[in-house]
Amino acid sequence: MEQARAKRSFPRVGVALLILVLLFVPRVVSNPYSLHILIASGLAVILASSFNLVTGFTGQPVFGMAAFYAVGAYTSALLAIKFKLAFWVTLPIAGLVAAVLGVVIGLPSLRLKKFFLAITTIAFGEVVRLTLLNWVGVTRGPMGVTGIPAPAPIWLPIIGRVVFNNKVNYYYLMLGLVVFVVACISSIMNSPVGRAFLATRDDEDAAQTCGIDTRFYKILSFTLAAGFTGMAGAFYAHYFRYISPNSFGFTESAMAVTTALVGGLRTIAGPIVGGVLLTAVPEFLRSLADYRLIIYGGTLLLTLAFWPNGIVGGITSTVSRMQERASSRAIGGKAR
Amino acid sequence: MVLLQQIVNGLIIGGIYSLTAAGVALTYGVLQVLNLSQGDMYMVGAYIALALVVGPKLPYGLAVVAAFLGIALIGLVTERVALRPVRRSGTIYAYITTFAVSFILQNVAILVWTADPRLFPTRYTSVTLSVGGVSFTLQQLIVFIACWAIIGALYYLLRFTKMGLAIRSVSQSIDTASLMGIPVNRTISLTFALATGLAGVAGALIGPSLLVYPAMGSLTGMKIYAVILMGGLGNVFGATMAGFLLGAIEGVCAAFVGSTFRDVLPFVAIIAILLYKPSGLFTRSTS
Numbered sequence: 001m002e003q004a005r006a007k008r009s010f011p012r013v014g015v016a017l018l019i020l021v022l023l024f025v026p027r028v029v030s031n032p033y034s035l036h037i038l039i040a041s042g043l044a045v046i047l048a049s050s051f052n053l054v055t056g057f058t059g060q061p062v063f064g065m066a067a068f069y070a071v072g073a074y075t076s077a078l079l080a081i082k083f084k085l086a087f088w089v090t091l092p093i094a095g096l097v098a099a100v101l102g103v104v105i106g107l108p109s110l111r112l113k114k115f116f117l118a119i120t121t122i123a124f125g126e127v128v129r130l131t132l133l134n135w136v137g138v139t140r141g142p143m144g145v146t147g148i149p150a151p152a153p154i155w156l157p158i159i160g161r162v163v164f165n166n167k168v169n170y171y172y173l174m175l176g177l178v179v180f181v182v183a184c185i186s187s188i189m190n191s192p193v194g195r196a197f198l199a200t201r202d203d204e205d206a207a208q209t210c211g212i213d214t215r216f217y218k219i220l221s222f223t224l225a226a227g228f229t230g231m232a233g234a235f236y237a238h239y240f241r242y243i244s245p246n247s248f249g250f251t252e253s254a255m256a257v258t259t260a261l262v263g264g265l266r267t268i269a270g271p272i273v274g275g276v277l278l279t280a281v282p283e284f285l286r287s288l289a290d291y292r293l294i295i296y297g298g299t300l301l302l303t304l305a306f307w308p309n310g311i312v313g314g315i316t317s318t319v320s321r322m323q324e325r326a327s328s329r330a331i332g333g334k335a336r
Numbered sequence: 337m338v339l340l341q342q343i344v345n346g347l348i349i350g351g352i353y354s355l356t357a358a359g360v361a362l363t364y365g366v367l368q369v370l371n372l373s374q375g376d377m378y379m380v381g382a383y384i385a386l387a388l389v390v391g392p393k394l395p396y397g398l399a400v401v402a403a404f405l406g407i408a409l410i411g412l413v414t415e416r417v418a419l420r421p422v423r424r425s426g427t428i429y430a431y432i433t434t435f436a437v438s439f440i441l442q443n444v445a446i447l448v449w450t451a452d453p454r455l456f457p458t459r460y461t462s463v464t465l466s467v468g469g470v471s472f473t474l475q476q477l478i479v480f481i482a483c484w485a486i487i488g489a490l491y492y493l494l495r496f497t498k499m500g501l502a503i504r505s506v507s508q509s510i511d512t513a514s515l516m517g518i519p520v521n522r523t524i525s526l527t528f529a530l531a532t533g534l535a536g537v538a539g540a541l542i543g544p545s546l547l548v549y550p551a552m553g554s555l556t557g558m559k560i561y562a563v564i565l566m567g568g569l570g571n572v573f574g575a576t577m578a579g580f581l582l583g584a585i586e587g588v589c590a591a592f593v594g595s596t597f598r599d600v601l602p603f604v605a606i607i608a609i610l611l612y613k614p615s616g617l618f619t620r621s622t623s
Contacts, residue, residue: 063431
């Protein structure tokens, strides 16, 4: 009992420390380029965490995350431009609209399993992208949406007026969003809802026998993941100030999958580690310019060949193996 | 007449879908893995043929064969480095490794041939034939005939040869097949090489009728997944039929609603088909 509590309190201290460190990052790293990479990492973390929620934890393979990302971005951008709404209003609306799309994309999951679901979600992703591309009257099609306003300045207690004219403030906004999403997902996973997700993933029939409405929980996980991703999309739109259908293709969906898998599926930390590494490492390879993405692909292959459970999974199993060895050595010593 | 013309165009591109999709269906049948790099194999196939026809001025037919062999070789390597290491860790990992291969192929293509679209003229592209008001180039006719010939050869290979028997038994159960003394690893390697080789041929065949560029495999790749779902996963002949069907549907769509929403159609179609008949159009219901 005592041990269990100690085990739980350690990550909390760790998380608090990590957030504290992240709060001070702009003091140390002040050049806009590095901050930009961190902000892009944050976007990757949200996408991968949302993907992990529905695929890793609930077992529904979704390969069309970019659909939610796109819908969030376009909703927020178009509302801000056409109705002059503030980012602080359009952000939750973007999340809501994407969540509704999540319900729609989740519905096939009640009938389709595995590959069929995976391909259906790929297809949904393409339908959304091609609709944005061809519905020129609303989305301006291939030209994309330009002139998306930056988030309006806000007053915060203690800090004062925050104007979004530099990367530092965007960094803090991104950090807030990432903490919000990860905190939501981790508290969901520590609640009965999270256990229902896991039960749905592990054995749907058994879960149903225990009175878990797996249909409800599948749709719920789609809705939540879509909502989070939609908010990331809204951030994307107001950060880059320009969006086009090309920003939300199958590559973006596949990147969400890749990030979560390389970091470690089915863990909270995996998508975070993956998001930061897979966004930052290709940037460090910039000097290799032309070969950058090829090396990136090769690294992916190697990581998955040697660490099938991703980086976090690989580290965890190595650590537990070492602990086991240490404890068995200790027992062996006593016996002698 | 416009309709008929569009259907003919659709059937020609449909043959290309058929060949590429047959490869994906073959891989799926044997390994339960979706090869996300098939579209890029198709693209590299087109480039190999282009390079051989424009560079050393090889005859077009020879270039097509070379594209098949080249891509089959790339397929062999891919199976060894990307699929075999993760065969036991779950199919989702295989998606990602094939995606990584797709990434590598596309970027290598950009590096070698640059991102600019290229024209790929052959002797046959400038010869126009006309039958009853429907016109097409000799090249398109060759594509159409070649597609059917290859599909026939594939059928023969799978049904009547020892290798086909091995492929079919591995697709039933890898474990049982290995107990029956079938060299499973070799069969899987050969199947994958054959499957990707089909994409290479498809690229080499359609290249002269379209532009060749590094991203040309992306949308085709996506449509291929639509096609194999229509045909039933793992059902090679269902996939070939669905390929022609999709081409024809696209043609009809282009004639009636214009080409704007033509590319959306296959995806809407598969969602509808899956919800109506989740096992695909060309499979008998087994459940």
